[in-house]
Each structure stands twice: as C-alpha cells, then as structure tokens.
Amino acid sequence: MTVRKTYKLYIGGAFPRSESGRVYPVTSSSGDLLAQAAQASRKDVRDAVVAARGAFAGWSGATAYNRGQVIYRIAEMLEGRRDQFAAEVAAAEGLGTAAAEGIVDASVDRLVWYAGWTDKYAQITGGANPVSGPYINYSVPEPSGVIGVLAPQQSSLLGLISVVAPVIAMGNTCVVVSSFARPLPAISLAEALGTSDLPGGVVNVLSGSAAELAPWLAAHRDVNGIDITGAAPEGRANLLRSASDTVKRTYSPAGGRADGPGEEDWATEPALRRMAAFVETKTVWHPLGI
Amino acid sequence: MAIFDYAPAPESRDLARLKPHYGIFIDGAFRDGTGEAIKTINPATEEPLAEVAEAGVSDVDDAVRAARRAYDNVWGSMPGRERAKYLYRIARAIQERGRELAVLESLDNGKPIKESRDTDIPLAAAHFFYYAGWADKLGYAGFGPNPQPLGVAGQVIPWNFPLLMAAWKIAPALAAGNTVVLKPAETTPLTALVLAEIIAECDLPPGVVNILAGGPEVGQALTEHPGIDKVAFTGSTEVGKAIQRALAGTGRRLSLELGGKAANIIFEDAPIDQAVEGIVNGIFFNQGHVCCAGSRLLVQESIADEVLPALQRRLGTLRMGDPLDKNTDIGAINSAVQLARIRELADSGDDEGASRWTAPCDIPDRGFWFPPTIFTGVSQANRIAREEIFGPVLSVLTFRTPSEAVEKANNTPYGLSAGIWSEKGSRILWTAQRLRAGVVWANTFNRFDPASPFGGYKESGFGREGGRHGLEAYLAY
Known part of the structure; x- marks a missing residue:
C-alpha cells in the first residue's frame, strides 16, 4: 500500500484545508482521478491576503542578496524533487516523461534567472538623477506590496513559476490562485517553498477556481496589484474594472482585451515586464551643503 | 506695525x-x-x-x-x-x-x-x-x-x-x-x-x-x-x-x-529654522494647490512647543494679495468651487474638534482667498488628516518615535510624496526607505526637475x- 498525499492550501507557511471544507476532484489528462484537492473560498483569499501583508515588511526589507539566495534555494528544492514534479506535470499536462522533465528543467532555470535579478534590477532601473541644483537625487525601485496572481490554466509548473518568481524577486508578497484543472504541481511547489527558507506568507497558494476567487482579490482593499494571466479572456475586463477602485497595478495579457491570443509561450526567456509591473519608483532628494 | x-x-x-x-x-x-x-x-x-x-x-x-x-x-x-x-x-x-x-x-x-x-x-x-x-x-x-x-x-x-x-x-x-x-x-x-x-x-x-x-x-x-x-x-x-x-x-x-496627503516629518534633531521654511514651502507653495503638498505635519512631540510658535511667527510675515506683485507670497485660490471645497473641509476640522489658527492676513475685497491656516489637535481619523484639501491648510499631528512617525505617515491610501527633517543622515535614509511614497524630500520640499521621476x-x-x-x-x- 502506498501512502497517498493530501493536497491542501498553502497560507502563511502552513498547509490548511479550505475553511469551507470543500474539495474537488482533480483528474489526469486521460481522466484518471489524481486527488481531491482543496477548493479555496473567499475566506481563504482573505486569510491569504492577511498572511501576505504580514510577510511584506520582512520580505521587502530583506536584502536583495538574501532574496536571491532564497529564490535560488527554491530552484535547488525543485531540482531535488525533479522526478516527483516531472511525474505530476506529465499527469497534469498529458506529456511524456522526457517532455515533462524538460518542463521541470526549464522551471529550475527560470527560478535561477529571477534569483539573479534580485540584486541587479535596481542597478539597471534606478540610479542618480542629474538635477539642476545643489541636490543629491536618486531613484530606486521598490515592491508594490501584496500582489494577487492568477496562475496560467495550462502550464501547471513552468507557467506558474514564471508568474510568481518575478513578483517575489522584486520583494512583493503574493496570493496565487493555481490552475483549476491542474493544481497539483502548484501544491507540490508550495511544499518545496516550505522547505526553501522562504518566509511563510511570502507566497500563498490557493487551489480552486479563478473565476470564483479572482473578483475578491481584484476588489480587496489591501491588495496592491493583480496579475490576471490565468483569468478567462472574457473575464479580464471585469477584473480590471474592479481593480480600478483601489488604483491597483495590473498585469494583463493582451492589455486586458478579451480577443487577445491564448496562453503565452512560457519556454521563451521573459522580458523585464513582469518585474516592472509590480514595482514603484521612489525618488529621494537631499540638499548638498556644508 | x-x-x-x-x-x-x-x-x-x-x-x-x-x-x-x-x-x-x-x-x-x-x-x-x-x-x-x-x-x-x-x-x-x-x-x-x-x-x-x-x-x-x-x-x-x-x-x-x-x-x-x-x-x-x-x-x-x-x-x-x-x-x-x-x-x-x-x-x-x-x-x-x-x-x-x-x-x-x-x-x-x-x-x-x-x-x-x-x-x-x-x-x-x-x-x-x-x-x-x-x-x-x-x-x-x-x-x-x-x-x-x-x-x-x-x-x-x-x-x-x-x-x-x-x-x-x-x-x-x-x-x-x-x-x-x-x-x-x-x-x-x-x-x-x-x-x-x-x-x-x-x-x-x-x-x-x-x-x-x-x-x-x-x-x-x-x-x-x-x-x-x-x-x-x-x-x-x-x-x-x-x-x-x-x-x-x-x-x-x-x-x-x-491626489496626495503627504506627511512632512520633523524629527527633534531637525534644524528648526530650515524645517519651518520647509513646512511653509511644503503646504503654502502655490496656495497648497499641489498634489504633493506637505499637508500633514508630523512633528516629534518633544519639539512641538518650539516648532509651532516659530511656524506661526513665520506665517505672520507672509504677504497675501495681488498675484502680479513680486512681493506676494500667497496668491488667490483658483476658483470659487475650490474655495468652497477648502472652506467645507476646514469647517469639518472645527466640527471634529481640531483647533484652528489663521495667519493674520488682510483679505482683499474681491476674488477668492483663503489665508494660511493651521489645525492642531488633529486626530488621524479626522477628515482634514485623511482627505486631500488642495488648499493652504496644514494639519498638525505629533509622534514620539521614528517608527510611529513612519506608521502615521503611511496611514493613508495615498502615497505621492513625503518630507523628512533631521540632521542625522542614517535616520533620514532609514525613514526614506520606509515611507511608501514616490517622492521623498529630505531637508527640502517641493523640488522638481525634468530629470527627476515624479509619481505615486x-x-x-x-x-x-x-x-x-x-x-x-x-x-x-
């Protein structure tokens, strides 16, 4: 007899069931039952936002070098569980072993890529500004705060990491809604995060329906930004409308249009755009004098 | 006189x-x-x-x-x-x-x-x-x-x-x-x-x-x-x-x-005379019609009794009147609509229990005018501490520790600008790092330059x- 895993949520560094008690069946691409995953509710979203807000001061205040090492550590954990993730990706996405292993390898590479950005982004986007007067003036990028992230529905691991890593690399904390049909790699990733020195609450993972949960994230007054990558195209505009009530920063495929193309190709090297979406530029002035 | x-x-x-x-x-x-x-x-x-x-x-x-x-x-x-x-x-x-x-x-x-x-x-x-x-x-x-x-x-x-x-x-x-x-x-x-x-x-x-x-x-x-x-x-x-x-x-x-509701933080080691000039420039520049105006003065409790009289003395020297006069410090409010809004918010300060002080300015007979005004005894919950007035009205709050100053400064849905006054470099940079605002002026205020990014x-x-x-x-x- 094998010991089967219970797939739960990841909130504030702990693995609770949904407070709603709901679960939903997750099947492989061929229709076999894989697990009963927790189905997160509105209340779980609120709890996760509280956890993310609580973790923000510590994570945004950590040195960039430290954040880089932690994200690199996530890559190490992923590499160590390569076979497990490959099997879960293969089952979720209907891929052969070699293809699934390629996805895991690319996911590791993506984490390593973003780990290196933590202490370089400020140098390429910030700096001294030559103002016309006796002042020292500099600009630095800072994280926007708590970000809601709707992970892509198709790419269950590489896509997920590609949307989460830039957000936390910049010092934000986040509440992630996983793919609805393919949530198991996300929950296993949460387990890797839990052993990666990532402080609890920096990433919170909710398995469940983006259509149900996203409106609460988009309207939440203590969420500073939302990435709606995983929203259904016809739902994008409503989420962006809701986000306007608190002037949220938004990242949306196709600029939020419903007629945009489908899910992006996660294999290509990302641009800076996903990091730029959730940073603020702070400019500090001080006079020169004796 | x-x-x-x-x-x-x-x-x-x-x-x-x-x-x-x-x-x-x-x-x-x-x-x-x-x-x-x-x-x-x-x-x-x-x-x-x-x-x-x-x-x-x-x-x-x-x-x-x-x-x-x-x-x-x-x-x-x-x-x-x-x-x-x-x-x-x-x-x-x-x-x-x-x-x-x-x-x-x-x-x-x-x-x-x-x-x-x-x-x-x-x-x-x-x-x-x-x-x-x-x-x-x-x-x-x-x-x-x-x-x-x-x-x-x-x-x-x-x-x-x-x-x-x-x-x-x-x-x-x-x-x-x-x-x-x-x-x-x-x-x-x-x-x-x-x-x-x-x-x-x-x-x-x-x-x-x-x-x-x-x-x-x-x-x-x-x-x-x-x-x-x-x-x-x-x-x-x-x-x-x-x-x-x-x-x-x-x-x-x-x-x-x-909009904005910027905090202007005066630490007890600040150069008081310079800070007073900065407070005046922060909120009374352009009649306070400035989205990044330093409309909330956060002054450390230990020096509040020194700063406020100095501020009032300085405001007593400001000249309000003809905008075309090169001596004029305070011009006219831009419109009747804006004047009504400033009056309404200032009245809410009275109603909510804050104390109003008005600079002794002669008000011209015609036009839209509102003299420099300071409210003391302001609570963070008061409308004059939360809403953008966009006029020459300063709300004064006090704090005891740097952490409390940062917490109060950030206690607003806005985040456009902030000011810090202190002679201690490490305290300035520590505070600047923690303020959730797009522009931070330290020992200065309301400086603008085409090379300097501005936004909230x-x-x-x-x-x-x-x-x-x-x-x-x-x-x-």
Missing part, C-alpha cells in the same frame, strides 16, 4: 498680451469649438480675462483624427534627431516668451508671479529641453534596443500648474514619437493655448499637438475615445479611478498622477513623469 513695509511692485498685466478670444487648436490651426465659449476669469479679482472657445465632442473626434494622421504620415516615422530639434525649438521659444507666459499664468491661475516666473515657466522650458535629448536615444533608455511609440496620446491636466503640466505631458510623448491631444483645465486654459501658438510658430507639423479647452465632458470624451492608444491623466483620485475603470479591457495604456504609490496613481522613467509611459517595448 511692521518694521519694514513693502511698496507694491506689480508686474505689468500688459506683458500677458491677453487677447479677447482664444480658439481651440486642431491640426495646426486655431478655430472655434462646437462647445459653448466660456469666460475665463482672474481669480484674484473675479474679472473676466478672455473668452475661450470650448471643444465639443465632434472637435475631440477631429483632433484625434488629426493626431492619427500626423502620427501615421509624419511624426511616428520621423527620425529621432529631427523630432529632437522641434522639441529644442519649443523649449527655446518658451524661454523667449517666459515673461509673457509667467504673467499670463498668474492672471489665469492666481499664483504669485514669483512662482510662475521662477518655477512654472522655467521648468516647463527645461522639460522640453530635457526630453528633446531623449528623442534620438530611445534605444539607450532601458526599454529594449528599439522601443516604439504607442500612437496617439490623450492627455488631461489640472489647473494648479497649467503650463508646466502641459510640458510634463507633451514633451515625453513627442520625444517618444507619439502625437497628442491635450485638454487643459477649464479654469486655466490660457497658457496652454499660447503654447499652441508657440508650437505653430515652431512649425511643428500640423496635428502632432492638438489642444482643446473644455470641461469634464470633453475630458471624458477624450479619455474614452476609441481612436487613442494611451491616456495620461493628472488630477483627482476620484476621476483617475473612473478613467482606469473606463479603460479596463480596452488594451489602451494608462498613466495616472493623482498606492492610490496616488502609477507611472512616472520626468527622467528616463517618464519615457516608459509612451513607449511600446
């Missing part, structure tokens, strides 16, 4: 070269708008200055079409070095007509001539000069090797720095290769329309810049126009939210520079104006 009295030193009103009528500027030519013409008034006297044609919705359509044609046929494909030369030319022309523009600005807006002359107009020229140099160097701006313009930008600006805000909007848009339709504020259209004249005299190709006077409905027609690619708005958070909502799902780009955190908006960062809002990459 005073030891020294000042003789009036008014700048001549004739320098403004006021015309009886101003048109709207579309496709390189002035014409009458299809909206109803309005009289723009001098807020210091309530006398009409000129009749200004207002745009109607069909004019917005025409302007957007002209901007599109100019983008497709001329401007979008013009080499950057050629665009640069037009922008340099505009910068020079603003400098040449600087005195005229300063007087006109003070007449239309009510701000003291020393501010329009020394701040608004020189900064407007500098902004064009700065962005001119970017036009042929966009590939070095950090947005990829070959960033592209967005197309037609719709831009809506407020009445507090009329020409300067026009420069902040137009210069980076043109440098990046976009064309624009700009709507100045309804109460302060004149300098933007003179800028249109300057632009025409600089032989900018027709349609590259179109300027339409009008009210909120014209602004809405512009920001929601399907023919534009980008909206840039500076104004109230309320209207900014409505624009963000309207643009949801359209794929059009947006940058917002909205949280509900103060997103995107930056100024510097390399300011190009991002106008580029596809």
